[in-house]
Amino acid sequence: MTALIEADELTKSFGALKAVDGISLAVPRGQVLGFLGPNGAGKSTTMRLITGFLEPDTGSARIAGFDVQEQAKQAKRRLGYLPEGAPLYAEMTPKGLLAFVAELRGLRGDDLVRAIGKAVERTGLGPVLDQTIETLSKGYKRRVGIAQAILHDPEVLIMDEPTDGLDPNQKHHVRQLIMEMAKEKAIVVSTHILEEVEAVCTRAVVINKGRIVADGTAEDLMRRVPYHGAVTIRVAGDKADAVRGALAVVAGIKEVETVGAVNGVLELRAIPKNGAGIVTDVASVIRQKALVVDEIFVERGKLDDVFRQITSSDLDERNNHA
Amino acid sequence: MPDTFRCVWIVAKRELQAYFATPIATVFLVIFVALTGAFAFYFGNFFERGQADLSTFFIYHPWIYLLLVPAIGMRLWAEERKSGTIELLMTLPLSPWEAILGKFVAAWAFIGLALILTFPMWITVNMLGQPDNGVILASYFGSFLMAGAYLAIASCISALTKNQVIAFVVAATLCFVLVMSGHEPVQNVFRAWAPEWLVSAIASLSFLSHFESITKGILDLPSIVFYASLIVFALFVNKIIIDQSKAA
Numbered sequence: 001m002t003a004l005i006e007a008d009e010l011t012k013s014f015g016a017l018k019a020v021d022g023i024s025l026a027v028p029r030g031q032v033l034g035f036l037g038p039n040g041a042g043k044s045t046t047m048r049l050i051t052g053f054l055e056p057d058t059g060s061a062r063i064a065g066f067d068v069q070e071q072a073k074q075a076k077r078r079l080g081y082l083p084e085g086a087p088l089y090a091e092m093t094p095k096g097l098l099a100f101v102a103e104l105r106g107l108r109g110d111d112l113v114r115a116i117g118k119a120v121e122r123t124g125l126g127p128v129l130d131q132t133i134e135t136l137s138k139g140y141k142r143r144v145g146i147a148q149a150i151l152h153d154p155e156v157l158i159m160d161e162p163t164d165g166l167d168p169n170q171k172h173h174v175r176q177l178i179m180e181m182a183k184e185k186a187i188v189v190s191t192h193i194l195e196e197v198e199a200v201c202t203r204a205v206v207i208n209k210g211r212i213v214a215d216g217t218a219e220d221l222m223r224r225v226p227y228h229g230a231v232t233i234r235v236a237g238d239k240a241d242a243v244r245g246a247l248a249v250v251a252g253i254k255e256v257e258t259v260g261a262v263n264g265v266l267e268l269r270a271i272p273k274n275g276a277g278i279v280t281d282v283a284s285v286i287r288q289k290a291l292v293v294d295e296i297f298v299e300r301g302k303l304d305d306v307f308r309q310i311t312s313s314d315l316d317e318r319n320n321h322a
Numbered sequence: 323m324p325d326t327f328r329c330v331w332i333v334a335k336r337e338l339q340a341y342f343a344t345p346i347a348t349v350f351l352v353i354f355v356a357l358t359g360a361f362a363f364y365f366g367n368f369f370e371r372g373q374a375d376l377s378t379f380f381i382y383h384p385w386i387y388l389l390l391v392p393a394i395g396m397r398l399w400a401e402e403r404k405s406g407t408i409e410l411l412m413t414l415p416l417s418p419w420e421a422i423l424g425k426f427v428a429a430w431a432f433i434g435l436a437l438i439l440t441f442p443m444w445i446t447v448n449m450l451g452q453p454d455n456g457v458i459l460a461s462y463f464g465s466f467l468m469a470g471a472y473l474a475i476a477s478c479i480s481a482l483t484k485n486q487v488i489a490f491v492v493a494a495t496l497c498f499v500l501v502m503s504g505h506e507p508v509q510n511v512f513r514a515w516a517p518e519w520l521v522s523a524i525a526s527l528s529f530l531s532h533f534e535s536i537t538k539g540i541l542d543l544p545s546i547v548f549y550a551s552l553i554v555f556a557l558f559v560n561k562i563i564i565d566q567s568k569a570a
Contacts, residue, residue, distance in 0.1 A: 051413045055565075076415040083413070087406030089336075091343040103332045104414045132343075148410070 002065060003028045004078075004156050004186035010049045010059035011210075019045040020056070021210035027186040027203075029155070032178060034201030034218075035190035038311050042210040043190045044084045047160050050188070051081050063156050077105070080154035082162055086145030090134035094125050094144045097133065098151060105152045119147040122177060138165040146174065150181070157187045163196060175200045194304055208311045221306045227299045231270045231282045232259070234295040240266045246289045252278040265294060329416050333424025334431070341432055350394065354436040357386050359443065374451025379443050380461045380537045384501050384529055387472045388494055394433065395476020396489035398425045399564070403484035418564050422557055426477055433469045437462060457538070464536030467549040468529060472497050474556035481563040497529075504528030 003026035012020040020042045027033050037043050048054040050061045052068030052075060061068045066075035089097055098119065102112045120126055123143040128136055133144060146162060162178070163171040178187060178200050191197065197204045198218045206214040206221070214221055222228055235243050240258075247256050252272050259267040272278045279298050286293060341347040358379060362368045366378025402408035411421055447453045476493035483489050502508045504525045512521045532545040 048409070053409055053413050073415045073417065076413060079413065081410075081413045083406065083409040085406060087408075087410050089340065089407055090405065091340055092336075096339070100332065100336050101414060104329060104416055106415070 004064050005050060005158075005188065006062040007046075007050055008059050008061070010046065010056045010061060012045055012049055012054060012056050018210050020049060022059075023207065023210070023212055024059075025050075025205065025212075027188060029186050030183055031203055032182050032187045032189065032201045034197035034204045035188055035207070036192065036194070036197060036204060036307065037190075037207040039192070041208050041311075043207060044160055045210075046207065047081075047084075047158055047188065047190060051079060051158055052076065053083075077152075078155045080149035080152065080157045082145045082149045082159040084160040085164075086142045088133050088141060088144055088148075091132060093130050093132055094120075094136075094140075094147070095129045097144060098148060101148045102151055107152065115151050115153070118153075119151045122150065123147040124173070139167060139170045142166060143170075143174075146177070150177075155185055157181065157185050159188070160190050161192075162189060163191065163193065171196075194307060206307065206310055213310050214306075222300060224309065225299075225305045227269070227271065229272050229277060230299040231272075231279050232295075232297055232299055233268045233270070233282070233286075233293050234265050235268065235291075235293045237261060237264045237266050239292060240268065242289070243268060243286070243291055243293065246285050246291060247282065250278060250281045250285055252281060269299070326417075326420055329420040330424045330427060333411075333416070333421055334428040337425055337428030338432065341428075346394075347432070350390065350432070351436050351439055354386070354390055355439050357390070358382065358440055361386065362443065374447055374453040376443060376447055376453065376458050376461060377537060379440070380465055380533075383465045384468065384533055387469055388497055388501060391433065391469055391472035392476045392479075392490050392493035392497065394429050395473050395493055396480050396486045398429060398477045399481040399560075400483050400486045400489045404486070412564075418561055422477070422560050422564065426474065426557060429473055429477070430466075430470050433473065434466055437466055437469075460541050461537045463541070464533055464545070467536075467546065468533050471500075471529070471549045471552040471556070474553040474560070475500075478556045478560040478563065481560050500527055501529045504531050 005025065005027040007023055007025040010020050010023045011018070023042075023046055025033070035043050035046070045054065049056045049059075050063075050068065052061065052063075052072055055069060063075040064078040066078070068075045089100075092100070095116070098116045099112065102115055107115050120129065123146050125140070125143055125147055128140050133141060136144070142162070142165060146159070149157060149159060159178075163174050166174065175196065178189065181187065182200075182202075189196070189201065201218060204214070204216065204218050204221055205212055214224070233243060244256055247253055247268075247270055250270070253270045254273045256268055256270050259269050261267070270278060270282060279296075283296065286296070341350075361382035362376075362379040366381065368378050371378065399408070402411060412418070444458060447458075448455070475496055476489070479493040479496065480486075480489040482492075499508060505528075509521060509525060512524055516524075527548075532548050535542055535545050
């Protein structure tokens with residue numbers, strides 16, 4: 001089966017700035033792709049190229065097999081898109097706006113009423129349907145934007161920062177909505193909230209300066225953290241040496257470093273050789289020797305760290321070039 | 323093709339609803355009717371002339387449009403750009419032509435409504451005498467057509483910027499040059515350096531001379547073609563601008 005979203009070597013410059021520099025992607029049905037990157041990395045521009053809103057300098061994009069420039073209407077019919085900042089006609093009511101979008105999407109009569117009803121229900125817009133959009137809170141505005149994107153139950157859903165500006169409950173709600181729809185659609189979500197990627201995305205693509213710098217599952221990305229899989233042990237200062245001695249026996253450990261001491265409690269970190277799982281061995285050796293430790297846990301690595309690592313090494317590179 | 327008409331109609335309907343959802347409609351309609359009437363009565367000496375026609379009413383239209391039509395046209399695209407809704411609109415299954423035509427048709431129909439609301443002028447002149455209603459009808463048609471030309475230019479300029487003030491000032495200036503292009507001051511600017519054929523070409527672009535012939539009751543083909551082709555040309559440029567720079 002071919003992918004529902006395909007991008008081939010997209011490039012786009014604005015004057016001297018190369019906003020998108022050779023991005024290729026393929027997203028099949030059932031995949032939720034999290035699009036990550038620092039501000040100004042080219043996330044929104046890439047999305048605008050994939051939706052056909054902008055014309056690429058070179059390269060092409062297809063939605064459900066239709067070229068977004070050459071067969072724009074067919075492609076756009078299969079696309080639901082939430083632009084950055086969820087722009088909406090402020091003087092309209094959510095009901096009026098959804099009807100406008102539904103009509104342009106070719107829905108009419110009962111189908112139109114049903115589609116709007118379903119989108120309203122899914123996004124919880126019921127209470128504000130007849131207020132003008134300019135009077136709505138940011139959260140409701142965002143939900144109107146999401147409602148218009150999912151209105152026609154599109155195969156392809158592209159959302160630029162769908163949870164930006166929502167409160168934690170609303171964020172949870174939107175993530176749940178995305179997961180509900182994930183099975184039968186290809187979804188691209190841009191975000192700079194990394195927990196969101198862990199929560200909803202089956203794949204994470206990090207872009208920086210218009211290029212893809214990492215591509216994999218959230219788990220794959222976290223493996224790139226230097227301390228991924230390391231075991232940290234908190235132990236009273238006087239027992240630290242005993243623990244260090246015990247750890248020396250465990251084969252999988254590359255080195256043990258002392259992270260710091262707080263109120264006489266020492267924190268030791270055992271770093272594994274090439275990401276091997278060492279926690280079972282560490283735990284059993286401590287049990288064998290009957291050592292008393294306060295706490296023992298596995299460092300999972302934070303996506304934030306990966307993100308910083310990936311995108312800041314690029315920064316260094318740039319500085320070196322300069 | 324039916325799909326195209328449908329899309330144009332849906333866009334036009336939304337635009338018209340937007341006029342009436344905001345004070346734009348009321349303010350524009352009231353001021354349009356008041357201004358056209360005031361000019362006819364105070365400057366045109368409607369009563370004093372003692373003639374049963376509306377020429378004093380129509381003669382000020384090119385000047386009133388200069389102020390009011392760019393005011394309607396300035397928001398067509400500049401507002402979409404400013405608020406970002408252009409991205410919503412242009413990623414719906416809608417071609418740029420359908421969007422441009424939908425917006426243009428809505429604004430033109432709105433100006434048409436404003437013209438229709440000047441009907442008390444027509445009733446008045448019919449009560450006072452026996453005017454040539456054919457001439458009046460032709461004049462209304464010519465006025466409407468001319469408004470379309472102003473509007474197409476304003477729409478085109480509006481697509482260039484996200485700033486409505488700039489859109490208004492530039493569109494009004496451009497329309498002013500076209501209105502005045504048959505007059506000496508404008509002609510002299512060009513005569514100084516341009517070849518004679520260009521000067522006369524510019525003179526032939528004059529809104530005024532084409533409008534004058536229509537208000538005399540002569541629906542001459544060249545004038546109709548002039549306004550129609552100006553509309554088509556301006557909208558064509560509008561399309562190119564939208565294609566070239568949607569996001570900027």
